[in-house]
Each structure stands twice: as C-alpha cells, then as structure tokens.
Amino acid sequence: MSATIIDGKAAAEEVREQVREKVAAFADRHGRSPGLVGVQVGDDPASEIYQKRKAEAAEGVGMISRRVVLPAETTQAELDAVLDDLNADDAVDGVLVQLPVPDQLSESHIAARIHPDKDVDGFGAANLGRLVRGEPAPVPCTPQGVMYMLDRHEIPIEGANAVVVGRSLIVGKPQALLLTARSATVTVAHSRTRDLPALCRTADILVAAVGRPEMIRGDWIKPGAAVIDVGINRTDDGLVGDVADAEAREVAGWLTPVPGGVGPMTIAFLLSNTVEAAERRLGASEQE
Numbered sequence: 051m052s053a054t055i056i057d058g059k060a061a062a063e064e065v066r067e068q069v070r071e072k073v074a075a076f077a078d079r080h081g082r083s084p085g086l087v088g089v090q091v092g093d094d095p096a097s098e099i100y101q102k103r104k105a106e107a108a109e110g111v112g113m114i115s116r117r118v119v120l121p122a123e124t125t126q127a128e129l130d131a132v133l134d135d136l137n138a139d140d141a142v143d144g145v146l147v148q149l150p151v152p153d154q155l156s157e158s159h160i161a162a163r164i165h166p167d168k169d170v171d172g173f174g175a176a177n178l179g180r181l182v183r184g185e186p187a188p189v190p191c192t193p194q195g196v197m198y199m200l201d202r203h204e205i206p207i208e209g210a211n212a213v214v215v216g217r218s219l220i221v222g223k224p225q226a227l228l229l230t231a232r233s234a235t236v237t238v239a240h241s242r243t244r245d246l247p248a249l250c251r252t253a254d255i256l257v258a259a260v261g262r263p264e265m266i267r268g269d270w271i272k273p274g275a276a277v278i279d280v281g282i283n284r285t286d287d288g289l290v291g292d293v294a295d296a297e298a299r300e301v302a303g304w305l306t307p308v309p310g311g312v313g314p315m316t317i318a319f320l321l322s323n324t325v326e327a328a329e330r331r332l333g334a335s336e337q338e
C-alpha cells in the first residue's frame with residue numbers, strides 16, 4: 051500500500067482564493083483593504099524568510115502588508131510601544147510578532163500586549179480562552195490548516211483515535227482542542243510519554259509537531275492512518291519533517307510531505323484570520 055500524499059500547496063491556493071474574494075468584498079464595502087503587520091525582532095534567517103513569505107502572500111490576496119524589523123537588542127518597553135501604536139492604528143487589522151524572539155523579550159508578555167481583536171496568530175489568552183470555550187475567535191494558523199487538510203480528504207474525525215505528538219502553544223495544544231471539538235478521542239504525547247511508538251500505533255490520525263527530524267518511524271504508524279507532519283527541520287540533507295517520510299509512505303493511508311504539506315497552510319490561514327479580523331472589527335464598529 052502506498053499513502054495518498056496530501057498536497058498542501060493546492061489546498062493553500064484554495065484557501066487563498068476564498069480569502070481573495072473576501073478581501074475584494076471587504077474593500078468594496080469599506081473603501082480600504084485589510085491591513086496586516088508582521089513584526090520581527092533581530093535578523094534570524096528563518097524568521098526573515100517566513101516574514102517575507104507572509105508579506106508576499108498578503109499582497110497576493112490584495113491586502114495591505116507592512117513589515118516592521120527591529121534590532122535584536124530591542125527592549126520589551128520598546129516593543130510594547132510599537133505594539134501599542136499598531137493596536138491604535140485603524141488601518142491595521144492584524145498584528146503578529148514572529149517567534150522565537152530574543153531572550154530579553156517575553157512571548158507571553160507579547161501575546162498579552164497585542165489587542166485580542168488584532169491577534170491573528172490566536173496566541174493571546176483571550177483568543178485561546180475563546181477556543182477552549184468554542185466561541186468564534188482567530189484560531190492558531192497551523193492547527194487550523196491541519197483540520198482543513200483532514201476535511202479536504204474526507205478523513206473521518208468523529209470517534210477517531212487522534213494522537214498529537216507535541217504540546218506547544220502554537221500547535222499541539224490548539225490542535226488537541228480542535229480535534230476534541232470535532233469529537234475525536236485525543237491523546238497529547240510529549241517528551242515524557244511512555245512507550246511513544248506503541249501509543250502512536252493506536253492513532254487513526256497522527257499529528258507530529260515536535261521538531262525532531264524523522265523521529266516517527268514507519269513501524270510506529272497504524273496501517274491506513276492519516277499522518278500529518280508539522281515538523282520543519284533543517285538538516286545536512288535538507289528540509290525534513292518529524293516523520294520518516296519514505297517509511298511512512300509504505301504504511302500510512304494519507305501523509306503530508308515536507309516541504310509542501312502543512313507549511314503552506316499556515317500562511318494561508320494567517321490571511322484567512324486577518325480578513326476575518328478585519329470583518330469583525332468593522333462589523334462591530336458599524337453596530338455602534
């Protein structure tokens with residue numbers, strides 16, 4: 051058996067097309083396009099690439115995109131002042147600070163400083179709380195992209211055993227919430243989990259988000275399972291995921307490749323969160 055390879059580029063283009071239509075409708079109605087600002091602190095090469103891609107993608111769907119690049123030694127107070135200005139700027143609908151940030155800055159402080167209405171990463175306490183409650187809110191982009199891919203391939207979620215490997219705030223935790231909301235039976239595994247291979251073998255849906263190159267081997271996978279590889283690891287052999295791709299292809303029912311799998315979905319859902327944030331903000335002001 052050979053796994054169906056899930057095409058993240060095609061799925062992302064589908065999402066971007068939907069966003070493009072919403073952006074055009076928003077611009078017709080409000081006389082301006084939704085605005086997205088990406089803030090980067092320092093010159094980490096990976097962050098630089100991600101931020102450029104996000105900006106290009108935003109422009110590609112008709113949004114106004116701005117990048118703010120601050121020096122690596124920026125203090126929390128200086129970053130706060132930048133975020134306060136963006137919070138107050140009516141032309142800005144979405145603000146994100148590229149992670150990781152230098153050590154003198156606090157990710158939780160940053161998440162709290164971005165106004166919840168503009169928190170298009172969905173990392174702030176207000177939006178994560180809404181996600182737990184099942185209320186409308188910007189949902190973290192990567193796990194939202196994973197759900198879209200599962201649905202696009204009509205992979206059954208209700209009643210399925212799902213194992214999420216990794217408990218990060220960006221992927222693992224919100225992924226578990228989204229799968230639970232769709233009535234999967236979810237187990238969150240992490241570095242202290244006992245007998246991880248045996249646990250993974252129970253998974254109908256296996257989401258790998260640990261950041262360890264090819265950690266998940268073919269014999270950890272239940273035959274026919276949907277295997278979603280969120281890992282993006284730079285190695286001497288190039289970019290690899292958290293799943294041993296060649297082995298997984300022989301066993302899995304569905305598999306996302308790296309690159310070209312989950313990666314493109316993350317940016318597509320950032321755009322989707324931004325146009326929705328813009329609609330919510332202006333919708334709310336019209337009712338005042």
Ligand code: GUN
Binds near residue numbers: 146147148149192
């Ligand atoms: N770093 C890695 N993933 C992400 C993400 O989704 N958003 C932000 N802001 N930074 C990241």
